[in-house]
Amino acid sequence: MTPISPAIHAQEAAFRDLRRQRRRATLIGAAVLAVCLVAAAWVSESSPATLIAGLPRIGEYLGRILPSLEWRNLFAGAETEGSIAFWFYxxxxxxxxxxxxxxxxxxxxxxxxxxxxxxxxxxxxxxxxxxxxxxxxxxxxxxxxxxxxxxxxxxxxxxxxxxxxxxxxxxxxxxxxxxxxxxxxxxxxxxxxxxxxxxxxxxxxxxxxxxxxxxxxxxxxxxxxxxxxxxxxxxxxxxxxxxxxxxxxxxxxxxxxxxxxxxxxxxxxxxxxxxxxxxxxxxxxxxxxxxxx
Missing domain, CATH: 1.10.3720.10 (MetI-like)
Known part of the structure; x- marks a missing residue:
């Protein structure tokens, strides 16, 4: 067992070193990606504040384009408001x-x-x-x-x-x-x-x-x-x-x-x-x- 131990330790050390290199490369890549995203957001004038401010307006617009359907008139003719036929007139x-x-x-x-x-x-x-x-x-x-x-x-x-x-x-x-x-x-x-x-x-x-x-x-x-x-x-x-x-x-x-x-x-x-x-x-x-x- 003694002659094998140094080889095993060397392999473990090499594996740990490789894992550290991969982690370092992953962290560097993530940092570069984050910098690129921030730069892209700055150039395109996109900010969290702008997105947060615009979300209610998106919801308001979606609310406007949704039809005003009424259950009692749902299957009525195209002349009746609240019906599917009126929506697709x-x-x-x-x-x-x-x-x-x-x-x-x-x-x-x-x-x-x-x-x-x-x-x-x-x-x-x-x-x-x-x-x-x-x-x-x-x-x-x-x-x-x-x-x-x-x-x-x-x-x-x-x-x-x-x-x-x-x-x-x-x-x-x-x-x-x-x-x-x-x-x-x-x-x-x-x-x-x-x-x-x-x-x-x-x-x-x-x-x-x-x-x-x-x-x-x-x-x-x-x-x-x-x-x-x-x-x-x-x-x-x-x-x-x-x-x-x-x-x-x-x-x-x-x-x-x-x-x-x-x-x-x-x-x-x-x-x-x-x-x-x-x-x-x-x-x-x-x-x-x-x-x-």
Whole structure:
């Protein structure tokens, strides 16, 4: 036992020293993070006093946009105050606008996802695209997802005029960059043995991408695309504020004129639309997983 004791003591000492180093690094990192947060709060003029002062106003605004429902009139007609029908008195018009917004988001997601899928293969590090192609593709994806949709929308409105086309193109361009990165990351995580087997049997690079990588990554690609559809529905609502069509224009109008209960009604419709998309996404993803399993 005696010859082993010094080795054990040395290992324990090394472990304690390593633990002290990690604790020191953690404390230094936490201190740097705290300094950065304080600096960011100071630059952005955010302070606890400002937040505390603003919280009651947020509560007051939320109280104003909530409907004045009455139980005895809850299911009465649209002419009766306190009823659900009175709250959603413009439901037919809002549903048409929401349908237009969903169509904008769906078309933009489809266009962006198709472009992202094409660009994701050369952007995946493990698929062996030429170095210059890999770098160029990555930079293009970074550029398109860095610029906010609303900036693209303003540019396209200037080019194509006010309407849904500007919003669709803006969302599609931003979606290309966002999904291209996610698609490439999903492809980098697939098992490479099917790829090696396809290439060893004489398959081309494109055939290996199609038959070895795409089936393995398909569930994740579909999940990312449907998640982006949810995000794009929200984006299509927001860029309507600058005249790009959809329910966003109506939401901007009711906010501008302080039609408080209409604000909550429209927001609730958008939330329900996102919930439906999420449920649909889960079902589609399960079917794809079952198909490729």
């Amino acid at each position: 413009r439901l037919d018009a809002w549903l048409l606008l929401l349908l237009e917004t969903a169509q904008m988001a769906a078309l933009a997601t489809l266009m962006g996802a198709a472009a992202a899928l094409v660009l994701a293969f050369p952007a995946a590090r493990n698929l062996g695209a030429p170095r210059w192609v890999f770098v160029l593709t990555r930079r293009v994806l970074e550029a398109t997802r860095t610029v906010p949709e609303i900036v693209f929308a303003l540019i396209f409105i200037w080019a194509f005029g006010v309407g849904a086309l500007a919003g669709i193109l803006a969302i599609a361009l931003h979606t290309t960059g966002a999904l291209g990165k996610l698609f490439a990351d999903a492809m980098e995580n697939v098992e490479m043995r099917p790829w090696d087997g396809t290439r060893a049997s004489g398959g081309t690079w494109a055939e290996a991408c199609r038959f070895a990588v795409l089936p393995a990554a398909a569930p994740d690609l579909l999940s990312y695309a449907m998640l982006r559809f949810e995000i794009n529905l929200r984006s299509a609502s927001v860029i309507g504020f600058v005249g790009a069509g959809g329910i966003g224009e109506e939401l901007y109008k009711v906010i501008s004129f302080n039609y408080y209960e209409e604000i909550s009604a429209i927001i609730l419709l958008i939330i329900f639309a996102v919930m439906i998309i999420d449920l649909t996404s889960e079902r589609l993803r399960r079917r794809v997983i079952e198909a490729v399993a």
